[in-house]
Amino acid sequence: ELFTSNAHLQTALYAERDIAGLLKSYVEKEENRLNRVRQLAEDYERHSNKALENIDKYLGNPINAFLLIKRFTLDWDRDVIPIISNNTWDAMFQEIEQVRSDLPTHEDLKGAASALMRLQDTYHLDTSTVAHGDLGGVVSPVLSVEECFELGRLSYNEGDFYHTMLWMEQALDEHSKSVKNRNINRGSERGERESDVFADSEDMDWTRIEVLDYLAFSYFKLGDLSQALELTNELLNIDPNHERAVNNKKYFEAMLQDETRKKRSSDENKKPGYQQNRDEYRNSEEFLTYEALCRGEDVMPVKNAHKLTCRYLTNNHPLLLLQPAKEETVHFDPWVVIYHDVMSDEEIKQIKHLATPRLNRATVQNAKTGALETANYRISKSAWLKGEEHPVVEKLNKRMEAITGLDMDTAEELQIANYGLGGHYEPHFDFARKEEKDAFKSLGTGNRIATFLNYMSDVEAGGATVFPYVGLKLFPKKGNAAFWYNLYRNGEGIYNTRHAACPVLVGTKWVANKWIHERGQEFRRPCSVNPDA
Ligand SMILES: O=C(O)CCC(=O)C(=O)O
Numbered sequence: 001e002l003f004t005s006n007a008h009l010q011t012a013l014y015a016e017r018d019i020a021g022l023l024k025s026y027v028e029k030e031e032n033r034l035n036r037v038r039q040l041a042e043d044y045e046r047h048s049n050k051a052l053e054n055i056d057k058y059l060g061n062p063i064n065a066f067l068l069i070k071r072f073t074l075d076w077d078r079d080v081i082p083i084i085s086n087n088t089w090d091a092m093f094q095e096i097e098q099v100r101s102d103l104p105t106h107e108d109l110k111g112a113a114s115a116l117m118r119l120q121d122t123y124h125l126d127t128s129t130v131a132h133g134d135l136g137g138v139v140s141p142v143l144s145v146e147e148c149f150e151l152g153r154l155s156y157n158e159g160d161f162y163h164t165m166l167w168m169e170q171a172l173d174e175h176s177k178s179v180k181n182r183n184i185n186r187g188s189e190r191g192e193r194e195s196d197v198f199a200d201s202e203d204m205d206w207t208r209i210e211v212l213d214y215l216a217f218s219y220f221k222l223g224d225l226s227q228a229l230e231l232t233n234e235l236l237n238i239d240p241n242h243e244r245a246v247n248n249k250k251y252f253e254a255m256l257q258d259e260t261r262k263k264r265s266s267d268e269n270k271k272p273g274y275q276q277n278r279d280e281y282r283n284s285e286e287f288l289t290y291e292a293l294c295r296g297e298d299v300m301p302v303k304n305a306h307k308l309t310c311r312y313l314t315n316n317h318p319l320l321l322l323q324p325a326k327e328e329t330v331h332f333d334p335w336v337v338i339y340h341d342v343m344s345d346e347e348i349k350q351i352k353h354l355a356t357p358r359l360n361r362a363t364v365q366n367a368k369t370g371a372l373e374t375a376n377y378r379i380s381k382s383a384w385l386k387g388e389e390h391p392v393v394e395k396l397n398k399r400m401e402a403i404t405g406l407d408m409d410t411a412e413e414l415q416i417a418n419y420g421l422g423g424h425y426e427p428h429f430d431f432a433r434k435e436e437k438d439a440f441k442s443l444g445t446g447n448r449i450a451t452f453l454n455y456m457s458d459v460e461a462g463g464a465t466v467f468p469y470v471g472l473k474l475f476p477k478k479g480n481a482a483f484w485y486n487l488y489r490n491g492e493g494i495y496n497t498r499h500a501a502c503p504v505l506v507g508t509k510w511v512a513n514k515w516i517h518e519r520g521q522e523f524r525r526p527c528s529v530n531p532d533a
């Protein structure tokens with residue numbers, strides 16, 4: 001089971017606490033046992049010392065002889081074996097194994113590393129800045145040489161040589177610095193700890209060799225042969241007999257001399273079809289705009305920005321007369337509004353709990369992975385009574401109905417998403433295109449006419465909702481909601497509503513999404529042949 005969200009990763013924290021408890025009680029049991037083993041040893045020692053003082057006299061007494069024999073038969077089996085045979089470890093190991101399913105796996109590690117790489121790309125994060133504990137201005141742990149190396153190696157295993165290069169360079173830099181520091185310190189320690197220092201520096205050479213090996217190869221893969229050769233030479237300076245490096249050196253030198261072969265090899269290095277399409281999309285204008293918006297850049301002027309307004313909205317609805325909705329228009333075409341303070345903290349707490357009923361332990365039921373690194377939950381009507389909404393959901397439905405004037409009975413069930421590490425949702429339409437005729441057929445309620453997106457958390461950094469075609473960006477604020485129509489009155493899709501959820505850089509993002517459908521809106525939002533009406 002993969003750890004797809006921060007809410008889910010929480011179980012790993014509980015598991016870690018359990019393991020700490022297990023290990024401590026293990027140590028306590030072992031300490032008791034070892035004390036008894038020590039006592040036993042002392043007992044034997046005392047006894048034998050005494051007996052050995054005068055062996056003949058001791059063994060000459062038949063009672064002594066009898067007791068000696070008893071000691072190593074009856075007493076041994078009954079008292080000694082249980083103490084010296086150690087099954088405490090096995091018992092503890094079994095208990096730890098039971099916690100295993102609550103712990104992340106190597107699959108998760110791969111996912112976490114590639115999420116970090118995505119964040120680095122989207123938010124233009126400098127490798128050394130991240131490694132030194134600055135995540136876009138937010139303080140994070142400093143990464144050691146070994147940790148940078150592992151990030152490089154995980155990228156390497158994914159065939160991502162660009163990020164391999166970045167993180168191995170970082171590992172190499174930090175390694176050089178620590179060698180320098182060590183040499184300075186060594187000057188003052190010379191003499192006393194010579195052998196220690198020697199062992200350590202061998203260790204350090206070994207690290208450097210490994211880093212150089214990966215780094216040279218990723219430069220080669222990236223097409224920078226001279227850099228690959230230079231690093232290989234550096235490696236050979238440390239270890240002239242490194243077999244792969246010796247061979248690579250010959251190979252790189254020959255390639256550098258032969259331009260035609262160099263060309264051919266870059267063809268050989270062509271990525272498989274999927275990876276290439278993926279790379280092409282990541283370089284597309286849409287994707288680059290999406291990423292720029294995520295970083296908070298203004299990619300194009302917002303049309304009629306000076307006319308954007310706020311207003312209190314009652315719709316003459318009893319629910320809103322006492323507490324009007326606070327509507328802020330943030331875009332005209334397409335029309336996008338923010339409603340302020342739609343959900344209270346208490347309601348948010350309850351909805352999160354409904355979505356993730358057994359989050360605190362083991363399996364999260366009905367959690368399925370939708371977009372990457374995101375756990376999606378649907379609050380089904382039977383979450384409460386069969387066929388009925390939970391009161392807190394019902395209340396929210398009524399409020400959304402009062403605000404939008406749209407019928408919520410034909411809407412989809414409330415969809416909750418918890419975005420975790422790098423969790424995001426790439427540009428998409430919420431409505432079904434003409435060519436996707438059957439998309440919502442089974443629902444029998446027509447296309448998704450509108451989206452009501454409730455933000456259930458603040459996000460420390462990242463996690464905006466952005467509209468790349470019109471340059472609009474919305475930053476989540478707990479309790480606020482975004483609302484827009486996906487369809488014109490004539491049922492045609494509004495293509496400029498294409499939008500995306502930016503990767504979460506720091507924090508956790510929770511949203512509750514309500515997709516409202518066409519059916520039921522005939523009198524609430526009458527159709528028109530004029531699409532602009
Ligand atoms: O989470 C967001 O900001 C947008 C989510 C979204 O677009 C969707 O779930 O369809």
Ligand SMILES: [Fe+2]
Pocket residue numbers: 428429430499
């Ligand atoms: Fe969406």
